[in-house]
Amino acid sequence: MTPDDTAASLEPPREPFGPARRLAAEALGTALLLAVVVxxxxxxxxxAGGNVAIALLGNTLATGAALVVLITIFGPLSGAHFNPAVTLVFALRREIGWGLAAAYLAAQVAGAIAGVYAAHVMFAEPILQVSTKLRDGPAxxxxxxxxxxGLVLTILGTIRFRPDFTPVAVGLYITAAYWFTASTSFANPAxxxxxxxxxxxxxxxxSSAPAFIAAQLAGAVAATFTARALFAD
Incomplete structure (x- = not known):
């Protein structure tokens, strides 16, 4: 088996791992990602002592670094989607069945919530919370x-040309997107x-979440068709 055969690339796994292990990988990977983010x-x-830029920088670097690691270790198991928008893309490309895609979505959302709760426990925060930070508006x-x-185009482009580089490319893209987007790049419904x-x-x-989720899904679908035109054989 060559190094490329074991590279995490967000493609469907190349080894015959069963659905239970794949779903466990999606849930655990997404949980760890959210524990890092929060x-x-x-x-x-x-x-940061009130310096929001420094706080965001710390948040950014930790998230980008964690993505590289998590995609590398869970990619061979489940594809390391950790993101319903990414799973939707692979379902549209017929590289994952719709039934398994729905199970991935449930595992990702459950894992994401568990990761948030884990972060609250680590920092002695109340476990059950509801955010009051509005992120509204067309921008x-x-x-x-x-x-x-951009995230989906990064994934599909590296899968097409440099699959072994996908974990690093995704981590770098999200690191950049934290800073060039007004929303700090959630890019993930879960x-x-x-x-x-x-x-x-x-x-x-x-109250801000539905607009974010709708925009994320629209961006993912648009990137799917753009990649089909750009990266086709």
């Missing part, structure tokens, strides 16, 4: 559509739902 947000805000929604469009349950630095008010 936990680093709390830590950054605590240590925020457009940011999420563009962030998700993340959006889970972050609505954390009234911390990384939170989003539940």
């Amino acid at each position: 936990g680093s947000g709390i830590m950054g805000e605590t240590l 925020q929604a457009f940011s999420e559509a563009l962030a998700t469009f 993340v959006t739902v889970a972050r609505s349950l954390s009234d911390t630095f990384a939170g989003i008010d539940p």
Whole structure:
């Protein structure tokens, strides 16, 4: 088996892992991702002394680094989607069945919520929270559509040309997107739902979440068709 055969690439897994192990990988990977996102947000805000830019920088670096690691270790098991928008893309490409895609979505959302609760426990926060941080307006929604469009294009482009580089490419893209988007690049419906349950630095008010999710799904679908045109044999 060559190194490329074991590279995590967000493709359907090349080994015959059963659905239970694949779903467990999606749930655990998404949980760890949200623990990093929310936990680093709390830590950054605590240590930054009111400097929001420093807090965001800490949040950004931790999230980007964690994505590289999580995609690398869980990619061979489940494809390391950790994101319903990404799973939708692979279902549209007929690389994962719709039934398994629905199970992935449930595992991702459940894992994301568990990760948020784990972050709350680590920082002695109340476990059950609801965010009050509004992120409303057309600019925020457009940011999420563009962030998700870029994420999916990054994934499909690296799968097409450099599959072994996918974990690093995704981590780098999200690191950049935290800073070039007005929304700080959630780019993930499961993340959006889970972050609505954390009234911390990384939170989003539940009333803001539907527009984010709609924009994320629209961006993912647009990127799917764009990649089909650009990257086809």
